[in-house]
Amino acid sequence: MFNDNIKKRLMTTDPAQIGHFIEGGYMKPEIKPIYKNAKIAGPAYTVRAIGDDSTIVYYAMERAPKGSVIVIDRGGDQTFSCCGEIVALLAKEMGMEGIVVDGPATDSMAIEEMQFPVFATGLSPVTTRHIGLTGEFDIQVSCGGAVVNPGDIIFGDSDGVIVIKPELLEELVEKAEAADKNEEEWIKAFKSGRIMSDYLNIDKLIENDTQGYINELKKI
DSSP states (O other): OOOHHHHHHHHTSOHHHHGGGOSSOBOOTTOEESSTTOOEEEEEEEEEOOTTBOHHHHHHHTTSOTTOEEEEEOTTOOSSBOOSHHHHHHHHHTTOOEEEESSEEOOHHHHHHHTOOEEESEEOSOBOBOOOOOOEESSOEEETTEEEOTTOEEEEETTEEEEEOGGGHHHHHHHHHHHHHHHHHHHHHHHTTOOGGGTSOHHHHHHTOHHHHHHHHHHO
8 A cells, every 4th residue: 555654665765676576567768757866656647648638637637636646648649748837837736746648748947947757758849738629537548668557656766667556565665675775785795895696606597597597586
């Protein structure tokens, strides 16, 4: 279950750490934050906004619980930006955690100045309009090549975004925290002259035991 404590724990680790332990649920590398140090962790509230009409984004945000990450499926469109300064500001003031859009954003300088996390495939000066012709919300969507269901946990930083099923969250956070501790020890050890073979029997793993190698990786 997502709560303030689990959010705090997530924000002290990284998506890349959890990435060691998942076999799916990661968005394509094109999904990046508008500004370098952005980081988000929160349950998804999903939107599908097609073409040059983004009215549904506002409609959905007015129904999203505070703390949500607004995840926007653009149906493959990579021309029209449905998220700029006004959308980001409104989301911030309404208590949203951030926005992830499978398409371009705009007004990057303003978004960086307000320090509200927006993740997108890039930037575009061509924006959507308020027509109200189409759109859906609170449904299963596709974003960055990943399937996202309402309530899935969105965790992202400058390295990218992953999608975590709520029932797997606690276990994955525990694994990430243990891996963080391992890495702290490794960093100290490697700076003192040790090498990975001091911790793993790499020769055996590579030369004799492919399956053992896979099992060892799962422990890291």
